[in-house]
Amino acid sequence: MTYNLAVSPDFKPDLLSGWFIFNTWLQHQLDTGIHFEIHQGFDEQLEAIDADKVDIIYANPYDISRLVRDKGFIPVAKPHAKPDEAIVVTAAEGGINVIPDLDVSATIAKTHARDVDNIGMILLEPADITPQSAQTLECDTYICVAKALINGKADVGFMLTEAFNELSPLVAKQLKPLVSSQIQLIHHAILLGPQLAEHHDALAAFLTDMHNTEKGKKILDDLGISHWEPMDKEEAEFMIDLMDTLAPKE
Amino acid sequence: MQDMQIDDIVGDYEEINQSLSDGSSRKVLVTQQETDFPAGCLVVSQTDINGTITAANESFVTMSGYSLDEIIGSPHALLRHPDMPAAAFADLWQTLQAGNKWYGYVKNLRKDGGFYWVYATAIPNIREGVVQGYTSVRREPSKTKIEECKKLYREMLN
Structure with a gap:
């Protein structure tokens, strides 16, 4: 039996080979076949989740909600000190310098990353902008947003703040950050599908010990993660509650 | 809940005996010093079903002026400003206890006697069909909405 590993499609392209190597490491640890399935966007990954084609996932905070509550996924580990924050950016040469400069009907470029969208909308509230008043331009990737x-x-x-910070200098100098969120409590996490529940304890042990081996540390360094910390169901539930709280007013 | 301490207060203050919804009262010391909400700052807290704070983030510490040790285990009413009408909190609790999400503009009281306005969202935390507590996120409010609320709350208090 071969299982499928998915990674939230908000990682920068440079990390692709790192996730392939992580997948190889994972197969050795669990002694089972695992296929690294690359999804081209958030919608494609959600379709795969809905179709039960994902068994192990490095998920973003919004998808964690659906995976844990609707699909019975089990939290395993989270990256140490790597909170997800959102940033609102504008063109460097544009006339917008602070959020209140924006009109309520401003056009927002955004991806389908709902966690980033929800936080971004909250950051626009001081300008009285709502999902109903704003215009939106849907983009597949953060590069398209830029x-x-x-x-x-x-x-x-x-944009995810981490993604903004990883833009090339050529692109970054043409943009101007207006405001970045400071929530500190939401983050990506590795989750295991219920069909792999028997591997939970072993995987949690392998991951949290990963940085103690030379090979494991090299893989983590390449992914920009210092080490994994254990994550339990209640912590995931707290994050899910937080994401619900951040959802826009209907 | 403990009375506010004069040593913590910054600037001239007014002493007010505040009645709380559980029938108790608390001496609060209030100044007119407003702390601006830093852009991007999101204050997060979680309480148990009785409103006792069980978790808070760094932004909560920054805005409230209390240490995390002082915050955890305290009732959320620690932040209650006497300019807030009781009816606003009654609406909050009724909405949450009905299992719904609550939104509102709130004037919060800092440890130093000053205040800060927030736009707040709160939801019930439901586990296996049972409300176990509440999560709240507060952030920078719209200035136009705050002006509307100041007028409304004054009318509600009179």
Whole structure:
């Protein structure tokens, strides 16, 4: 039996080979076949989750909610000191300098990463902008968000702060950050599907010890993770409650 | 809940005996010093079903002026400002106890006697069909909405 590993599609392309190597390491540890399935966007990954085609996943905070509550996935580990924050950016040469400069009907470039979208909308509240008042420009990737801003197709864009910080200098200098969230409590996590529940304790032990081996540390370094920390169901539930609280007013 | 301490207060203050919803009262010391909400700061807390704080983030510490040790285990009413009408909190609890999400603008009291306005969202934490506590996120509010609320709350208090 071969299982499928998925990784939230918000990692930068440079990390792709790192996740392939992580997958190889994972197969050795669990002594089972695991296929690293690359999803081209958030929607494609959600379809795979809904179709039960994901067995192990490094999930973003929004997807954790669906995976744990609807699909019975079990939290295993989270990266140490790597909280997810969102940033609102605009074109460097544009006339917008602070959030209240924005009109309520501002055009927002955003991906389908719902966690980043929800936090981004909260950051626009001081300008009385709501999902109903704003215009949106849907983008597949954060690079597309950056291009939309640079080309003047949107007033502001939402990005994962980590993704913004990893933009090339050429792109980054054409953008201006307006505000970045400081929540400190939400993060990606590795979850295991219920069909693999018997491997939970072993996987948690392998992951939390990973940085203590030379090979494991090298893989983690390449992924920008210092080490894994154990994560239990209640911590996942807390994060899910928090994501529900951040969801826009209907 | 403990009375506020004069040593913690910064600037001129007014002493007010505050009645709380559980029938108890607390001496609060209030100044007119407003602390601006830092852009991007999201104050997060979780309480048990009785409103006792069980978790809070660093932004909560920064904005409230209390240490994390002082916050955890305290009732959320620690932040209650006497300019807030009791009816606003009654609406909050009724909404949450009905299993719904609550939104509102709130003037919070700092440890140093000052205040800060927030836009708050709170939800019930439901585990296996039972409400186990509440999660709240507070953030920078719209200035126009705050002006509307100041007027409304004054009318509700009179």
